[in-house]
Amino acid sequence: MHKIWIILKSEFLRRVKSKxxxxxxxxxxxxxxxxxxxxxxxGILASGSDEKAIAVVDETGVLLERxxxxxxxxxxxxxxxxxxxxxxxxxxxxxxxxYLVLPGDVLTGxxxxxxxxxxxxGLSFGERLERLVSRAVEAERLEARQVDAxxxxxxxxxxxxxxxxxxxxxxxxxDTIAYVLVGxxxxxxxxxxxxxxxxxxxxxxxxxxxxxxxxxxxSSVRPFQLLMxxxxxxxxxxxxxxxxxxxxxxxxxxFSGSIASLFLNPADFNLPAQASQEEVLAAADxxxxxxxxxxxxxxxxxxxGGYLLYASLFAAVGSAVEQQQDAxxxxxxxxxxxxxxxxxxxxxxxxxxxxxxxVLSLIPFFSPIxxxxxxxxxxxxxxxxxxxxxxxxxxxxxxxxxxxRIYRVGILMYGKKPxxxxxxxxxxxx
Amino acid sequence: MLAVENVTKxxxxxxxxxxxxxxxxxxxxxxxxxxxxxxxxxTIRMITYITVPDEGQVLFxxxxxxxxxxxxxxxxxxxxxxxxxxxxxxQLLYLAELKGLSPTQARExxxxxxxxxxxxxxxxxxxxxxxKGMQQKIQFISTILHDPALLILxxxxxxxDPINSELLRDIILELKEQDRTILFASHRMEQVEQICDDLCxxxxxxxxxxxxxxxxxxSYGHNTVVVEFDGDGSFVDELVRENLVHVNTRSLxxxxxxxxxxxxxxxxxxxxxxTADEVxxxxxxxxxxxxxxxxxxxxxxxxxxxxxxxxxxxxxxx
Numbered sequence: 001m002h003k004i005w006i007i008l009k010s011e012f013l014r015r016v017k018s019k020x021x022x023x024x025x026x027x028x029x030x031x032x033x034x035x036x037x038x039x040x041x042x043g044i045l046a047s048g049s050d051e052k053a054i055a056v057v058d059e060t061g062v063l064l065e066r067x068x069x070x071x072x073x074x075x076x077x078x079x080x081x082x083x084x085x086x087x088x089x090x091x092x093x094x095x096x097x098x099y100l101v102l103p104g105d106v107l108t109g110x111x112x113x114x115x116x117x118x119x120x121x122g123l124s125f126g127e128r129l130e131r132l133v134s135r136a137v138e139a140e141r142l143e144a145r146q147v148d149a150x151x152x153x154x155x156x157x158x159x160x161x162x163x164x165x166x167x168x169x170x171x172x173x174x175d176t177i178a179y180v181l182v183g184x185x186x187x188x189x190x191x192x193x194x195x196x197x198x199x200x201x202x203x204x205x206x207x208x209x210x211x212x213x214x215x216x217x218x219s220s221v222r223p224f225q226l227l228m229x230x231x232x233x234x235x236x237x238x239x240x241x242x243x244x245x246x247x248x249x250x251x252x253x254x255f256s257g258s259i260a261s262l263f264l265n266p267a268d269f270n271l272p273a274q275a276s277q278e279e280v281l282a283a284a285d286x287x288x289x290x291x292x293x294x295x296x297x298x299x300x301x302x303x304x305g306g307y308l309l310y311a312s313l314f315a316a317v318g319s320a321v322e323q324q325q326d327a328x329x330x331x332x333x334x335x336x337x338x339x340x341x342x343x344x345x346x347x348x349x350x351x352x353x354x355x356x357x358x359v360l361s362l363i364p365f366f367s368p369i370x371x372x373x374x375x376x377x378x379x380x381x382x383x384x385x386x387x388x389x390x391x392x393x394x395x396x397x398x399x400x401x402x403x404x405r406i407y408r409v410g411i412l413m414y415g416k417k418p419x420x421x422x423x424x425x426x427x428x429x430x
Numbered sequence: 431m432l433a434v435e436n437v438t439k440x441x442x443x444x445x446x447x448x449x450x451x452x453x454x455x456x457x458x459x460x461x462x463x464x465x466x467x468x469x470x471x472x473t474i475r476m477i478t479y480i481t482v483p484d485e486g487q488v489l490f491x492x493x494x495x496x497x498x499x500x501x502x503x504x505x506x507x508x509x510x511x512x513x514x515x516x517x518x519x520x521q522l523l524y525l526a527e528l529k530g531l532s533p534t535q536a537r538e539x540x541x542x543x544x545x546x547x548x549x550x551x552x553x554x555x556x557x558x559x560x561x562k563g564m565q566q567k568i569q570f571i572s573t574i575l576h577d578p579a580l581l582i583l584x585x586x587x588x589x590x591d592p593i594n595s596e597l598l599r600d601i602i603l604e605l606k607e608q609d610r611t612i613l614f615a616s617h618r619m620e621q622v623e624q625i626c627d628d629l630c631x632x633x634x635x636x637x638x639x640x641x642x643x644x645x646x647x648x649s650y651g652h653n654t655v656v657v658e659f660d661g662d663g664s665f666v667d668e669l670v671r672e673n674l675v676h677v678n679t680r681s682l683x684x685x686x687x688x689x690x691x692x693x694x695x696x697x698x699x700x701x702x703x704x705t706a707d708e709v710x711x712x713x714x715x716x717x718x719x720x721x722x723x724x725x726x727x728x729x730x731x732x733x734x735x736x737x738x739x740x741x742x743x744x745x746x747x748x
Contacts, residue, residue, distance in 0.1 A: 003528060010524050014516060212511030216572070219478040219505040220528040222497065412480070425442075 003221045007229025011204070012236045025241050029248040052125070054115075055080035055087055055099035060107050066136040075132075091118060100129070106137055176377075180349050182295075183376030187345050187369045189242075190303050194338060194368065197238040197307055198314040202327060204230055205318030205411070214411045223408035228400070231311045238307060242300065298385060299372050305392040306368025309399050310334065316403035316423070319410030326417045333420075341369035352378040362388045364395025402427060431455055432477065432580055432611050437486035439472050446472040448635040449486070454611050454628070456579070459602070461626035461643070462615040465727055469635040470615055471508070474582055477613070478505045490580060501530040503580035504573035508588075508615070512557045512569055518544075519553035522572055529576035536575070543571045547597070562589050570598060574605070581605060584615040599625065619719040631723065633730045639722070647716045650725075653689045654678070654717045655698050661707030669701055678721055688721060 015021055053076045058064040068077050080087055080099060087099045098117030105111035113133050115126075142152060205227075208214040217226050317330045341360070348357045352374045361370040361380075367388045374380050409426040410418075418426075432454040439447040447469040454460040464470045475481045477488050479495045490499045513521055519540060526536035544550045547567055557565060566589050574581065583602070587595045602625065606612055616622055622629070622643075629646050631639035639646060655675070666685050669675045674697060675687040689695065695714045702709050717725075 006524070006527050010520075014513075014520075207514075211514055212507070212509040213513055214511070215480070215507045215509065216505065216511060216525065216569075217528070218480045219503075219507075220500055220525065412475070 003225045004229045004232065007221065007226060008233040008236065011230050011233025015200075015234065015237045016240065021237070021241070025244045028241075029245050029252065032245075032249070052076070052097040053078065053095075055090065055096045057081075057084070057087070057099065057101045059104040060102055060140075062140055063102055063106070063133070063136045066139055067132050070132055070135060075129075088116070091116065100133075102133070106133070107140060109137075109141075179377050183349055183373040184345070186295075186299050186376055187341070187373040190299070190306055190369050190372060191338065191342060193238060193242065193303055194306050194310045197234055198310045198334075200234050200237075201231055201311040202314040202318035202331075203324065204234065205315050205407075206321060206324060206327070209319065209411050210322055218408075218411065223411065224404045227312070227315055227404055227407050231308065231315060231400075235304065235307055235311065239300070239304065242303060246296070295372075295375055298375055301389065302368045302372050302392070305389065305396060309364060309368070309392065309396045310338065312396065312400040312403040316406040316410070319407040320413070320418050320423055322414065322417075330420065330423070337365045341366040344370060345373055348373050349377055352380075358384065362391055364392045367392050405429070431491060432613070433489040434473070434477065435486050435489065437473070437476060437483040437488060439469075439476060439481065439483050445635055447476070447483075447632075450632065450635070450637055451486075452630045452637060452640050454580075454613055456611045457606060457609045458627040459606055459612040459614050459625055460628045460630060461622040462613055462630050462632070463617075463619075463622060463723060464632035465731070468632045470632055471584075472635075473632065474505070474507075474584065474613070474615065477580075478503065478582060499580070501576070502578055503582065504529075504576065504578035505582045506570060506573040506584060506586055508584035510566060510569050512565055512572075514556070514558040516557055517553065518555050518557060518560070518568055521557055521568065522575060525572045526575045529578075531576050539575045539577075540571075543575060546601075547571065563591060563594065566590060567594065574601070578610070580611045580613070582613040582615070585617070586614070587616075587618070587621060619723060623719050629719075631726060633727050638726050638730055643719075646722065647719070650717045650722055652714045652716060654686065654715050654721065655689060655695055656684070656686050656711065656713045656715055657698065657702050657709065658684045658711035659702055659706040659709045662705045665701040665705040668705075669698060674698075678718070686718075688717065 051074060056064050056067070056077050057080055064077060064079055071077060077100075078096070084099075084101075087096070090096055091098055097119075098115055101114045101116070103111040103113075106113055113130075115129060142155075208217065214226075221229075313334050314331075317327050317334065320330060321327045344357075344360055344366070348360070348370055351357060357370075357374060360366050361374050362384070371380070371385060371388045375385060405427045406423050409429055410423075434450055434452050437447060437450045438445065450469070450473060452460075462470055462473070472481070476483050477495065479488075479497070479500050488495045490502070493499070513524075516524065522540045522544075523533065523536045526539060527533060531539065540553075541550070544553065549564075549567065552560070552564070552568075557568065560568065570586065573583070581602075586598060586602070590598060602612065602614075614622065614626055626643055628642050629639060630637060641649075660683060663680075663682070663685065666675075666677065666680065666687070669687070670677060673690060674693040675690055678686040678688055680686070687698065689698070699709075699712050702712070
């Protein structure tokens with residue numbers, strides 16, 4: 001036990017002290033947040049720059065005025081009388097972004113509006129233009145019929161919808177989408193972590209073997225102690241890194257309200273400019289989903305269990321080869337096992353309580369990812385999650401037993417790259 | 431005392447070591463010899479408790495070896511290896527702690543031995559920045575840091591310059607004086623002759639020769655002749671042609687020959703006096719270890735195996 005501790009400490013310290021670790025731990029969350037936030041920011045930037053000047057040939061004589069009133073600043077509609085080919089020339093010359101032809105019969109519901117441009121204008125632009133024209137036609141026709149004000153108001157009806165989830169404490173805002181997101185993020189995090197730290201263990205074993213230091217090591221400690229010390233030491237490094245990331249992400253989430261409000265304009269929600277931050281966030285329907293601490297605990301526990309299970313298998317592969325490239329073939333079965341939960345992750349998110357989902361989330365090779373995803377999106381009974389964890393621990397004990405038997409032979413074998421069948425034979429050696 | 435008793439180790443169908451028995455005494459150096467693939471490494475791995483025998487047992491001070499004995503021995507494998515990215519100091523402390531030293535003890539010993547080799551200022555250097563020879567010294571230090579009672583050195587001098595070889599030899603002999611049990615595995619027969627007290631020759635997984643260096647050499651008798659001369663050396667060819675001797679080493683003015691089947695030494699002297707201009711030296715000596723080694727291995731495996739076993743080491747000259 002004492003020897004395992006010495007090895008664990010050395011493996012842990014030498015990695016945590018490396019420049020790579022410090023940089024990755026600090027930069028990791030920044031990249032993660034950037035990946036999540038960047039598309040949104042880019043979207044805002046794109047819509048902001050979308051000002052267009054559009055020439056309108058309005059044969060009805062009434063729609064243009066309504067559209068100009070509706071469109072505010074974003075689109076500038078200009079009346080055009082000129083013949084179509086000179087408009088075309090003007091668009092090609094860049095005077096206008098495009099020109100819109102509204103034939104007289106659009107008012108009767110028969111005709112179609114046509115927009116001509118050089119660049120097409122983008123998906124959301126087309127939809128917005130269509131809505132502008134439709135609204136103008138709708139208003140014009142209703143007015144022509146002299147529909148009374150009350151009916152007009154009825155047509156404007158829009159009922160806001162609040163989703164409320166019943167919980168033990170009473171009611172809470174339903175954050176289904178947020179929980180699904182949390183589930184996905186946690187699932188993929190564990191997936192990458194198992195792969196990433198597993199590869200660390202494998203490379204560590206290969207390095208020890210290629211540098212031949214392993215023979216000195218096993219003249220001082222049992223191969224099993226060396227294997228365990230390495231797996232646990234790198235696991236401890238992973239845990240520290242994950243914990244550091246979790247703290248950084250929690251900080252970001254805590255302040256995300258303040259950060260989000262920087263991007264929100266009170267005027268957009270018909271609030272006075274001096275409205276408080278809370279009022280703006282409430283109006284924007286922005287809420288940070290409250291993640292139960294229990295989920296975090298299970299996340300860390302399942303990460304650890306999954307890591308231990310796969311890292312011991314990776315170590316066995318590492319012990320059998322002398323360089324990374326040779327590991328590919330032997331890694332195949334392990335890679336496939338890790339991949340299965342990724343295939344099922346969407347299924348689990350959509351129907352977390354079907355029999356298939358429950359069974360998959362109990363199997364040790366899949367539970368680190370799938371049980372965490374299930375726990376994030378639905379309420380999993382305690383016995384299920386506990387059973388799943390016990391099975392995972394059982395799976396780890398089986399894997400480490402198997403790996404230790406391959407490892408103690410593999411680390412002293414040089415020369416030919418062994419096949420899976422040979423690994424199976426090593427397991428049976430005395 | 432180390433006792434290897436009727437030890438057998440198989441890998442699948444291959445018998446790597448078969449019924450091997452020998453002893454190594456404290457205060458003596460045992461030379462463990464044998465061609466490549468003879469089972470030396472397998473034997474060493476069982477002594478160091480890296481693997482366990484299928485049959486028989488290895489005892490140290492009367493107890494079966496195990497984790498307890500690993501702490502009392504130091505092993506320098508033929509294939510050297512250290513953690514490349516660790517600093518010299520970290521590396522030595524780590525290996526010493528694994529041998530059961532407390533961090534304080536370990537630090538003290540590291541300081542002592544680095545001082546002894548006059549390399550204190552390497553403590554903070556990364557191991558990969560050191561040359562092969564320097565790494566070799568670090569690894570030797572790591573083998574003796576914990577003051578082991580049993581020392582297993584596989585080709586300890588390879589890659590060292592003469593000055594460092596000398597230093598290493600002094601330390602090995604010093605440890606011997608301190609009653610350590612030392613196992614010395616090597617292909618270099620002249621080194622074995624210089625420092626070993628006992629011999630154990632393994633071939634094809636079996637012990638083919640075992641005893642003190644003195645006894646082994648004496649048992650082969652004075653069957654070797656050294657002649658130094660000037661002028662025509664054709665008498666040597668003549669003797670070989672008549673199958674009276676075979677040549678161990680030969681240069682322009684010197685020949686070392688083994689007498690075949692009781693050829694009288696006088697016969698060689700007569701031949702030399704007959705053709706050479708001058709004979710400076712004529713001596714009947716004990717056979718060099720190389721010849722004993724080749725002879726024994728040849729008898730067991732054929733001449734090619736014997737030649738291959740020695741090809742990595744230059745032949746004995748003096």
